[in-house]
Amino acid sequence: MIILSLQSGTSADGIDVAVVEAVTSGEALTPDLTLVSLWTRTLDWEPDLRSRILAYSDGEKLDAGAHTALTTDIGQGFATAARTAIAACGITPDLVVSHGQTVFHWVENGQALGTLQLGEPAWIAEATARPVLANLRAADIAAGGQGAPLMGLFDSAFFGPADDVASLNLGGIANLQILRPDSSALAFDTGPANVLIDASVADHTQGLHGFDRDGALAAEGTVNDAVLTALLQHPYLEQAAPKSTGRETFTLAVVRSAEEAAGVCLQLPDRVATLTRYTAITVANALRSAGPQVRTVVASGGGVRNPSLVRELADALAGDGVSLRTSDEVGIDPEFKESLLFAFLGFCSWHRIPVSLEQGIARVAGTFSPAPDGLTLPAPLRGISRLSLAAPPHTTGEHSAD
Structure with missing residues (x-):
């Protein structure tokens, strides 16, 4: 058909x-x-x-x-x-x-x-x-x-039984699928992928641009550790999997509140660099909590076209001995x-x-x-x-x- x-x-x-x-x-x-x-x-x-x-x-x-x-x-x-x-x-x-x-x-x-x-x-x-x-x-x-x-649902059928592989989709929200030996998967949203980055760029440019093309802004900026620490206090991140969320949970108000807590107002490149690392850390932390046996993550979604995000993810996952691949390596257009x-x-x-x-x-x-x-x-x-x-x-x- x-x-x-x-x-x-x-x-x-x-x-x-x-x-x-x-x-x-x-x-x-x-x-x-x-x-x-x-x-x-x-x-x-x-x-x-x-x-x-x-x-x-x-x-x-x-x-x-x-x-x-x-x-x-x-x-x-x-x-x-x-x-x-x-x-x-x-x-x-x-x-x-x-x-x-x-x-x-x-x-x-x-x-x-x-x-x-x-x-x-x-x-x-x-x-x-x-x-x-x-x-x-x-x-x-x-x-x-x-x-x-x-x-x-797709990954369980495509990858089949596994105990050391997870897939990651980087859309507006990031979601992980941790594959199991019985061909099922623990699937859940980890938090933001691109949604806060996109919203920050759109807000700063009054809608002229809607995303960090080629990760250029993140590459130009410097991560603000105080803002990052405040962002990591978001209550959704503490919830156990399985769980789900949406852009209504991760809005620009979250970013502004974190900057206020840190006593700063970040320039756009520094904000985007901080949010890019935020995505990477929240994914790595979620994987560590829910699937410590995972050794390979296969990523897809628009986020894999952002070299800065991919680099941050690879670094965050490598700390736990996890390698990052993109889905085109297994025959799937990301x-x-x-x-x-x-x-x-x-x-x-x-x-x-x-x-x-x-x-x-x-x-x-x-x-x-x-x-x-x-x-x-x-x-x-x-x-x-x-x-x-x-x-x-x-x-x-x-x-x-x-």
């Missing part, structure tokens, strides 16, 4: 689109699954819409009408991205999977109580004439899980790993395969919006035996500047 995957991360720096072929082989009811990336691209959000997304995510109050307009506009943005992909690659999908745009992840006392991803999927179904799977996190939360991070994750979830839900983020909780993820001519699901499967990736004869991948 052909699956079109749509997602925009917590940084809202673009819509990642991937057209993926899911090929099965072997046992009919528990097949081996191979995912083949046929076409990938990151499409920019319309600037005003991106500004509205980030403002709402950062706490701006919207009435019901404005909220409705925002989720409609986001849904139409995803629909346009899906149409663009279909026209560009000439392949019509069997299913579209839309993660939507996360604007809030509700956690109290360590328990996830709800999550909100905007982008009305009916617009995508209407634009593509294909069924759409969306609302991927809610079932797990309703069953008592965290609903995040979802990457543990910027489109999440796209493969959502294609994988789409295959599972299409075939009614329950997925489990935590031991004891397994649910079929997401809800379907039918195509205009209806929805017909295939016979269910019991599960998959193995997940692998393969490249097509000619791979087309394009990325935006962000």
